[in-house]
Amino acid sequence: MSTLENRQWKLVARPSGMVKRTDFEFATEPVREPGAGEVLVKTQYLSLDPAMRGWMNDVRSYVPPVGLGDVMRAGGIGQVIASNDPSLAVGDTVNGGTGIQEYAVMNAKWLTKVDPTFAPLPRYLGALGMPGLTAYFGLLSVCEPKEGETVVVSGAAGAVGSVTGQIAKIKGCRAVGIAGGQDKCKYLIDELGYDAAIDYKADDVRKALRAACPDGVDVYFDNVGGDILDLVLTQLARNARISICGAISQYNNTEPTQGPANYLSLLVFHARMEGFVVSDYAAQFPEARKELAVWIGEGQLKAREHIVDGIETFPETFQMLFNGQNFGKLVLKVAE
């Protein structure tokens, strides 16, 4: 065991704007033996999420920032290769906060066992993982969409947005997605069943929204913030609900966040804007996971992962999220 070498990415500087390779150190350390209640996990796939950018900042938020010198926090999936806890056995496939490293020694209670025969492993980091749960609770619990309502989703081809639009359809809503580029827009319509797609890079978003939502926007699931949030605010329907899931357009700001200048539309339309973090709903994860799995099993919920190979590529691969270069849930492959 002690001869295993663990390559890991440590955060060594607080990034300003987009992350740079020099904000991290690619270190190699020996793997320690798991203590009582701990297991050793060999990482296979790591989840790269926009929220990770926020965790690199030294600000009070819903979780403490990653400390300088610490392994970068991330969700991962892998195999138990040594266990010191009766709940997990060698060979089990598990999901949890492994961090960006090849091996993780973790308390068994922070890991969830998953069935590697049900779905490809990367899916447990996407539609069957935190992004899927984020879509589920951010849409269903925060916005309570009703049949026939119009649901607009930004970042609609992303890990969270792709699931959000499909759940909206499952619940009998009209789904309108906003994404960057023709390929993603085509994917929204042809593969995911969105009723309309808006290409924010090419379309006049204001006009396209009006055309796609003639009765206004009942529900808006916001992953991006910035100008798109402001445009949607002008086209709400009465009693609209906005779920604030994220604001990827703002995460690399070196200036203050762009607040929604049109927030007084909330008053005009008697609308509300509510924020959430998926962990707010942790108690309900098991039932939600079950429902997502049923939808995936039935083919009602499709998913796509964008897999990049090699832990050594982490800083550059992570940047893809902010350049809109990933198409599907961005996953870093560490080992087979």
Place this chain on the structure above:
Amino acid sequence: MSTLENRQWKLVARPSGMVKRTDFEFATEPVREPGAGEVLVKTQYLSLDPAMRGWMNDVRSYVPPVGLGDVMRAGGIGQVIASNDPSLAVGDTVNGGTGIQEYAVMNAKWLTKVDPTFAPLPRYLGALGMPGLTAYFGLLSVCEPKEGETVVVSGAAGAVGSVTGQIAKIKGCRAVGIAGGQDKCKYLIDELGYDAAIDYKADDVRKALRAACPDGVDVYFDNVGGDILDLVLTQLARNARISICGAISQYNNTEPTQGPANYLSLLVFHARMEGFVVSDYAAQFPEARKELAVWIGEGQLKAREHIVDGIETFPETFQMLFNGQNFGKLVLKVAE
């Protein structure tokens, strides 16, 4: 009847920034006879409200803008001096949208009869009128405050804010008011029963908020927007509710509205921000009016009006709202 002369303020220009006298025309017109279903009201007191500034802009909102050349829209109270409708008699005191004029011919169904012996007439434009109802629904229906929670109110000494804080106290909450100047802050504590008062002109609002709300802000009733909204957003408690009632700091902007840069705090604190207009709750006005009247009758709800005499002073008196010069509900006295 036709010999009566009606002095009235007409909107003749869309104001840029603060209103000017030249944005209006002070006209005199003969009074016309009320038609079938109509009554003639002699205005006694007119309500001057921040929302009126928004009605002067040529933008889509919750009500259409006041047309150029039209009498400026406003709520008023007065006496019926001629009636062509069985529901109202000469001598009745009525409340409704009279506009800024000495006489108004109105459809009887748009007027509410009030009891002039229960309270001084100007109170029907304040705590017993739209501002009181606005506080009532904006606090109780939008925010659902629970006993023991901390409720922060901006514009706390104003027509709406003064009622909001007192209702919060009636419901067993801690009330923290933000107002401009020592006199208003003293009034909040000594007269209205607020637990703490913050003078935004003199205090460090961030520090004062932290001291007044050690467990965070459960409910924020926002009348002002701008920097104060942004500061409160950083100090929310989990599951906080923000009622967006208005944004007086922004109404005279010639630049775009300052959006709340800290809106992602909604995500961090699992909080929501909801807008409303009092007319959203029109169906419940009668019961709310009754409850407000009971509280006033019992001395639990105090009110103060700032009365300025003379319809001819309208443009300058209206400006007082935005300079923080009024102390209590601003009322324009037109006749005894």
